[in-house]
Amino acid sequence: MKIIVAIKQVPERDARIRIDAAGKWIDLQDIEVALNESDAYALEEALQLKEAQGGEVVAISVGPERAGQTIREALAKGADRGIHVEVSDPDALTNLDSLAIARLLASAIRDEQPDLVLTGLQSDDLGFGQTGVILAELLGIPHATLILKTEVTSTGIRVLRELEDGWFQHIDMPTPALLTIQSGTNKLRYATLMGIKRAKMKELRAVTADLASVAPVLVRDRVTLPSKQRTTEILTGTPAEAAQKLVDKLQAEARVL
Amino acid sequence: MALLLALPAASPAFSLGSLAEPAPLLLAEKALLLALILTCAWLFWRRFGVVVARIRASRKDPNFSLAPIAPRVRDFVWEVLCQAKVIRERPLPGLAHAFVFWGFLAFALVTLNHFAVGFGFPFLSSTGIFGRFYFAFAACFAVTCAISIAALFVRRFLIQPVWLARVGHKISWESGLIAGLIFTLMATYLASFLVPDGSPSATILWWAHTLSLLVFLPLVPHTKHLHLILSPLTVFLSRGGFSRIPPLVGDEDFGLVTGRDLTQLVSLQAYSCVECGRCTEHCPAANTGKALNPKEIILGLRSYLNDLGPTSEEPLLGKYISQEAVFQCTTCGACEYQCPVGIEHLPIIIGLRRGATNTGTWEDDYAGKLFNAMERNSNALGLSALDRDKFIQKQAFPIFDGSQDYCLWLGCMGGYDPNGREIVSSFAEVMNYLGTSYGVLRKEKCTGDPARRLGNDLVFQMLAEANLEALKQNKVKKIVTICPHCVRTIQEDWKEFGTPPEVEHHSEFLARHQARLPRNPSQDSVVFHDPCYLDRYRGITEEPRQIAALAGPLVEAEQSHQRSFCCGAGGGLAFLGEEHGERVSQVRTAQLTATGASTIAAACPFCNSMLRDALADSGPNPPQLLDIAQIAAASLPPKSDPTQP
């Protein structure tokens, strides 16, 4: 089974975020980066499928030069090969939308003829949750999102999807297919010294992104930091009065009742 | 024995006090003697040669150097010749062992002469001055040696201490045989003073002595008595220091994975173990029903070497040593501290963990989470660095800018754990009172201690290097911290990647300034719990006691100082979920509360959290638990007091 995992390098959760000079995106200079969380779970799912079924796991990422580190990390955890679709111009990279990224990925993946393509559910920085879905469309294969579990069957793959409100759905799908994986499904393995050393010897192919063919359609106008406001209010009076005030506020102000 | 006692009476012409020589041996007897000696030497070498070959075929130790030689000589004299460690930790049997050992030393010359007599070339004469003196001198040792070996025999076979036994093995008959041989050697020697020179009884005694020696010789390499030959070497060649973990070399070294990774020192140590069980007797894991038994780890290595040899590709963990056991070790170091033959358990246990963790063969949900947290969040608790920032702001800790005397290192516990934060805050209060200038780093990563002890060199190296770089950039010269684990890791383990700044534990700092700390002790007694990483790893036991004594009169727990019993947190175990069997922390807490002290003083944030949890379900009115920093802070005058500088 050949599995391709599309991963993304994102700012670390604790990173100190500043808006860049143009006000269009965050300042990526000297920011600490990490592998997108749900992508880590997608990679883990791929590795477990490979361990059970045999085959190959290929990690692919669109990003600047330093995204190579994140691909190496995937190789260290057990991916067999890496493909780095390199975008060296930082402005061009900032402007890419989900469609453009999916197009870059699709053109790099198409010749690989994978049985399964996995991505994380969404990215921790932009959070559109679209790249995987569009990629499936471009590759002409079926997809399912929010996947918690997979199981290889004689006809393809059976997956468990998370619906709202504690509902779940089982779907039988043919392969090849694309799945976007939900965080927290598996226990993530840790990177090991041996993994890192072996990763140095694994193939990491860099391809230059053909930006001319992927003009973005979505234009980001402005980003702002969330404004912090604390409006703690202490409701006074007898317990009954305070409770009444609370109900009023929940109805009138918060409109949750 | 009856024969020996009857001898003097049967030969009235003896001269008491001089060693009787046998009648000159016939040529045939000499030939027989030679043949026997050669056979026994061959039997000896047939086994000993194999052991030597296995040790030599093991991998060379990286970074091993004989220099500096002085501490090696000192350890040799103290631990081998004086038998100090043997005696100190088990006084009575230790002394008995020492007398047997000293008896052997005294007998070296006598034994050489004994064989020389057989061939007709004695070099010590029982009538010459030196000879008379030396034989009498050796006779004194023979008496103490004979009494001692008899006592040790009684202890092993009648009293049967549990630690001497081996799991799944019967009591060893060879030990009984060897004791019998040693006793016979001494008895025949002494009896020779009571019979006439050249008499038939003298000849019989001489042959009895000879045969005992010749049976003894080949038994040595076949039994744990191999330690007779190897352990002086093991003590002399040991890595020195405490828990000195060797660096990994090259791209294929991940720790102890297969036989090929066993170094010459490890193999030498495996063959030196005398199976005394001191390590296991003091092991907190073995004492609380875990699978871990440090003696069996060393003997497991020995069996591996015997069965497969040092070039085998078979994994070390599995049939011979259990992976579960290896990861139950708290790295408390009691075993390494106790071992009388210089075996260094910690580099071995941590080496085995490295082999499993660095190659990803160790699967543990908690460990996966811990390592991922250390990698992602750079702290062992997996919390956001913003949490630490907020704490620093709230306490208004000054930021280190290179001008202050001390960098106050918070550590993961001090920076993120609520109890650890209280300890740091108290210590900062004391430093403020003393007028010491200090600052904290804006950003600080875990020292890597849990990763180091659990064998994750990737995470450890990443953290050590990043911290060393940050300290260099901040021009930190001196660090003080409330955590003994941080102290040890910074001072010793980081050396693999650079030159760490000077670092000390807050107990050392506080003890140095104690004259300026006000004291208003109460009547209620205080018991101090020694943290492993302070007492055994750093050799510090008095400084924290001096501070604990600010609160009241000190009492001691059943196990204290360097023989202290672990709290159960070390070696990364604090992060690994529930233990099997009894909790180590509960056993220790029971020892501490049994003193009746109303305060338990701790000096490590990990001990503090373990003891706190155990106290919570230890019954009504538990003693209060305080760090020595909190004790020092409590003795300070209230803030508004005008006498405060």
Ligand code: SF4
């Ligand atoms: S270090 Fe402590 S816990 Fe580990 S084996 Fe030795 S005595 Fe037991």
Ligand code: SF4
């Ligand atoms: S390892 Fe040391 S302490 Fe443990 S049984 Fe062997 S000789 Fe004794």
